[in-house]
Amino acid sequence: MTFHAKKLLTIVTEAVLEAPLVKVLQQLGAHGYTVSDARGGGSHGVQGGGWSFEGNIRVDVVCDAAVAEAIAAHCQQAYLPHYGLILYVSDVGVLRADKF
Amino acid sequence: MTFHAKKLLTIVTEAVLEAPLVKVLQQLGAHGYTVSDARGGGSHGVQGGGWSFEGNIRVDVVCDAAVAEAIAAHCQQAYLPHYGLILYVSDVGVLRADKF
Amino acid sequence: MTFHAKKLLTIVTEAVLEAPLVKVLQQLGAHGYTVSDARGGGSHGVQGGGWSFEGNIRVDVVCDAAVAEAIAAHCQQAYLPHYGLILYVSDVGVLRADKF
Amino acid sequence: MTLDPVVLFFLLGLFAALARSDLKLPPALYETLSVFLLLAIGLKGGVALAKTGSPQVLLQVLLVILLGTLLTLLAFAVLRWRLNRADAAATAAHYGSVSVVTFAVAASFLARQGIEAEPQLTLFLAVMEMPALVVGVLLARLGERQQLRWGQLAHEVFLGKSMVLLLGGLVIGWLAGPAGIGSLSPLYVDLFKPVLSLFLLEMGLLTAAKLGGLRRQGSFVVLFGLLVPLGFACIGLGSAYAMGLSAGGALLLATLCASSSYIAAPAAMRIAVPEANPALSLAASLGVTFPFNLLLGIPLYWMLTQWLYA
Amino acid sequence: MTLDPVVLFFLLGLFAALARSDLKLPPALYETLSVFLLLAIGLKGGVALAKTGSPQVLLQVLLVILLGTLLTLLAFAVLRWRLNRADAAATAAHYGSVSVVTFAVAASFLARQGIEAEPQLTLFLAVMEMPALVVGVLLARLGERQQLRWGQLAHEVFLGKSMVLLLGGLVIGWLAGPAGIGSLSPLYVDLFKPVLSLFLLEMGLLTAAKLGGLRRQGSFVVLFGLLVPLGFACIGLGSAYAMGLSAGGALLLATLCASSSYIAAPAAMRIAVPEANPALSLAASLGVTFPFNLLLGIPLYWMLTQWLYA
Amino acid sequence: MTLDPVVLFFLLGLFAALARSDLKLPPALYETLSVFLLLAIGLKGGVALAKTGSPQVLLQVLLVILLGTLLTLLAFAVLRWRLNRADAAATAAHYGSVSVVTFAVAASFLARQGIEAEPQLTLFLAVMEMPALVVGVLLARLGERQQLRWGQLAHEVFLGKSMVLLLGGLVIGWLAGPAGIGSLSPLYVDLFKPVLSLFLLEMGLLTAAKLGGLRRQGSFVVLFGLLVPLGFACIGLGSAYAMGLSAGGALLLATLCASSSYIAAPAAMRIAVPEANPALSLAASLGVTFPFNLLLGIPLYWMLTQWLYA
Ligand SMILES: Nc1ncnc2c1ncn2[C@@H]1O[C@H](COP(=O)(O)O)[C@@H](O)[C@H]1O
Numbered sequence A, B, C: 001m002t003f004h005a006k007k008l009l010t011i012v013t014e015a016v017l018e019a020p021l022v023k024v025l026q027q028l029g030a031h032g033y034t035v036s037d038a039r040g041g042g043s044h045g046v047q048g049g050g051w052s053f054e055g056n057i058r059v060d061v062v063c064d065a066a067v068a069e070a071i072a073a074h075c076q077q078a079y080l081p082h083y084g085l086i087l088y089v090s091d092v093g094v095l096r097a098d099k100f
Numbered sequence D, E, F: 001m002t003l004d005p006v007v008l009f010f011l012l013g014l015f016a017a018l019a020r021s022d023l024k025l026p027p028a029l030y031e032t033l034s035v036f037l038l039l040a041i042g043l044k045g046g047v048a049l050a051k052t053g054s055p056q057v058l059l060q061v062l063l064v065i066l067l068g069t070l071l072t073l074l075a076f077a078v079l080r081w082r083l084n085r086a087d088a089a090a091t092a093a094h095y096g097s098v099s100v101v102t103f104a105v106a107a108s109f110l111a112r113q114g115i116e117a118e119p120q121l122t123l124f125l126a127v128m129e130m131p132a133l134v135v136g137v138l139l140a141r142l143g144e145r146q147q148l149r150w151g152q153l154a155h156e157v158f159l160g161k162s163m164v165l166l167l168g169g170l171v172i173g174w175l176a177g178p179a180g181i182g183s184l185s186p187l188y189v190d191l192f193k194p195v196l197s198l199f200l201l202e203m204g205l206l207t208a209a210k211l212g213g214l215r216r217q218g219s220f221v222v223l224f225g226l227l228v229p230l231g232f233a234c235i236g237l238g239s240a241y242a243m244g245l246s247a248g249g250a251l252l253l254a255t256l257c258a259s260s261s262y263i264a265a266p267a268a269m270r271i272a273v274p275e276a277n278p279a280l281s282l283a284a285s286l287g288v289t290f291p292f293n294l295l296l297g298i299p300l301y302w303m304l305t306q307w308l309y310a
């Protein structure tokens, strides 16, 4: 059982961005993505998720380092100035390297 | 405060697999697991989660490397051929090593 | 694009702890946090989440190593003896180091 | 006759999703509505059975189980013509089984015209859901060495959510009788049809999502989804006639035969026949057969029934 | 007299979960139903109070608060026989407090027989939820150096969800009166009983989940869960009689005393007495006392009431 | 005249949240209730239109669209006095658009007094939601090089959830007519007002959450949120008078003008004008204008209407 090194990119941001973000991920070379609902707090205050458009989402993408950088760059330019968003990258090992 | 090195195994797959997967995890030596609902897209198309049996789940297991390998091997053999599933492993530090 | 090294601290515990935990996180120096609903099983049995107060939550905090240690120490002392709780730390790279 | 307004809600949902509106109903609402429909149908049948049930019903139930089995085999035979064993078996299970909502729309169709049906039709609805699933799994595993997990399968079949709610409702209705159920009727009777309208709105949204998948599956699936219900409805009509049911009962049995499962069957097949492609069966069952039955099938089967019972 | 059909829904849920059916109601439905029940009970009581309320009610409320406190202490004394301080205190808080659904089933029991009860019983329901929680925490912390977070406790007690909805409903019903509430009655009055049936279905599922935990807790817990409600019901009956309530009011007060909390108390004790084992109190309260009251207790307390009021 | 009891539910929600009670309604309930309200309003309007619609209505619809556009420009002009272009444009879009719940409360206000209004008011509600959003985006982008994504904007505007449900309900009501809708009325008619009461409970909770944000936004926002609805209501009244509407219709049009969006507008502006501060517009719209209209505005506009129509 060998695990192949990939990057896991996690984005936490406002729920309204789900549709545009998912579109962009694919354009920038991600082969898949996982979204789940979240709530939280940060510099833009508390996002309680009481309302459908007020909650946060958490988006996870397993991909190559280059794709991760491209997505991060896009988020920084397009979303960070106006939206509540955090983004972090970590190292993971995956089963089938060709899938990602 | 010392953190002990363990593996974090994350599986994202179809919601119908929740019950069988949880059973198998315990048989393969995991001492616990965490499940949350998710949606996403990949090679099997979009899993919107509009319906209870159409969504994805995300399963996280903190365990030893050996257990992680055993679970990964089982998923590869039993689920990967027929189900939408991804799996990745990363390094984490935990508080009480004996719990995992 | 440079990613700055930070810690990602993840806590999985009982939903009743959400309010006190979030309060403590901020007191201990976290600049933000993300919460999502989860279910799971461990040494305290199965937490099915069928009821609002029976489910688990998953709390993610990106922060400095020192803050992560402080939070871990507080959880160990205040919650671990009586509540179902796990906690793990991993290394991540973030975009804007000043945010965390 | 004008369209039943509940069908207009289906068309609204279909339109909204096809036009890519952001209209979405919360999943919890969908689950709540389906619990409600199953209980309400069960209660109604149980109360009616308490009034008019006869021992002959048990024999009819056996015949109907047989009918479900035969339809599954028939569907399999047709499907094997073009599909591999697993896909054919899984899809056949969908078509041998039934759709509760289609049944509810047919019942509402009868109610609008003041036509009665035998109470045991609710029982038929409950018992026709399951045999097809068992037969489907058997067909998929036939000739394989792999042993079947019979226990698990039986459990899923007899204790599946819709079975428990339908039969549970039947028993409660039967035990409590018309008097006992009276105080529950503001919900389970008066709100049945309007709640069905909300449910059909959701079904329109879900159906539209499956229409996309149809293109990938090709014309065989579409033809199958259109023609098989027609044929099955005729078989159902004939069986109803032979069993001595009234015209109303005959329409409902024809609709049961013509309808295909889009909840119980997909969930069961995904676990028991994982190598089958779930998108294929669901595109046929939900993308073609469900709207066909709703919009054209039921009125058509009623014409056939009237012709047969004239 | 035959079983109230709403109780049959409880049995259906119990059966489904014990037979390991996959039947599950969405958590959002459970929360919605409980908001509805609390508001509806509150509104009904408020309208009735507007019609017939008397200043004497305030005195009765004080007596009832005292009663809740005494029952908690009594339960604690019994429980300390076998349990450690924390477990005994937390469980006593459950039994000193009340169950809204048990109250609703008793009210439906009276309604089926056309028996009236005083409107202030709703008020008693609201005020009996809280004192037990305070007393429970005090009992757990007695003799400890650790300071109590009184503010937080008071806040939870006075502004807990069920308190706000019950009292809020009371006030709205009282302000709006029968005329104002008329247009709301298709939901809050006509649908009360059928919605209760859905709620009890869910309660059956949840109760079954706790029955598993019972085995681990041993026979003391089971005995406690069966005998204490009986004893408490008698105390409640006696108090009602002494307070001059009608037979209907006496049944409701007896039921309040006999019932135990399974929502407010567990949530409050988990935070305020974390060292108590939540599985223990919940197994007794939800696994034993709740079904006992529903199935046998209420009819039994009614027999006792009739005997006392004969 | 006493307060409509549905308004008391709003106050209860407001109180609960301000007192930091843990009362929360599940998000799925909120979404369900809003789907219901939109459909029910649409159906009612459609049935009425089928009975009494006249071709003149089309002209009125055009006038109302113009009115929405003008109000948005007016709001922008006022807001630019103190706010930057993006914030002013986004907030103006909120105030040019409408609030469905405020409309429903005004309709319930009329119904309590047995006053009729023209059916096309529902149509006005539907068409007034959108122009403001388009105008708001244009105002924000005016003079910028950045090209507008017209397609996406038009899509959001014409196929937004509330538009689809309102117009869909209208069309279904119109096609099915009074007879067809009859069997749906136990839900969509009888339960309309009590469901509105639940919705207002939730609105109270949400409003309280925005009140906190008000302090940060300063007194200009508060003044704007109080005075603009007054002014807009007068414009609406005048327009209604000029268009020859009845007094009931005039109250509803005045309320539409005075009300501000807190769902469609925030969601659309967050995507189309991301540089605007969403907390600002929402604090004004939900924290000030919504409660003002509910508690004082509607009765006030009715006094004005009566004075104008005397
Ligand atoms: N330090 C952090 N750790 C975990 N999540 C965070 C952190 N900071 C922000 N978030 C999440 O990201 C969202 C947007 O962050 P912000 O832009 O800081 O408001 C918040 O609502 C949180 O869910």
Ligand SMILES: Nc1ncnc2c1ncn2[C@@H]1O[C@H](COP(=O)(O)O)[C@@H](O)[C@H]1O
Binding pocket: A030, A031, A032, A033, A034, A035, A060, A061, A062, A063, A099, A100, B012, B013, B039, B040, B041, B042, B043, B044, B045, B046, B047, B056, B083, B084, B085, B086
């Ligand atoms: N590259 C990826 N990153 C994150 N999640 C993924 C990725 N690929 C697939 N997934 C998730 O795994 C599920 C199954 O993947 P697949 O088998 O590729 O359809 C998808 O529905 C996604 O939720």
Ligand SMILES: Nc1ncnc2c1ncn2[C@@H]1O[C@H](COP(=O)(O)O)[C@@H](O)[C@H]1O
Binding pocket: B030, B031, B032, B033, B034, B035, B060, B061, B062, B063, B099, B100, C012, C013, C039, C040, C041, C042, C043, C044, C045, C046, C047, C056, C083, C084, C085, C086
């Ligand atoms: N080894 C593990 N891996 C992942 N999640 C776990 C693990 N152990 C426990 N958990 C989660 O932490 C919660 C509390 O754990 P415990 O205190 O062991 O009951 C469980 O309900 C699970 O959601």
Ligand code: NA
Binding pocket: D071, D094, D095, D096, D097, D098, D232, D256, D257, D258, D259, D260, D261
């Ligand atoms: Na069939």
Ligand code: NA
Binding pocket: E071, E094, E095, E096, E097, E098, E232, E256, E257, E258, E259, E260, E261
């Ligand atoms: Na009690």
Ligand code: NA
Binding pocket: F071, F094, F095, F096, F097, F098, F232, F256, F257, F258, F259, F260, F261
């Ligand atoms: Na307006």
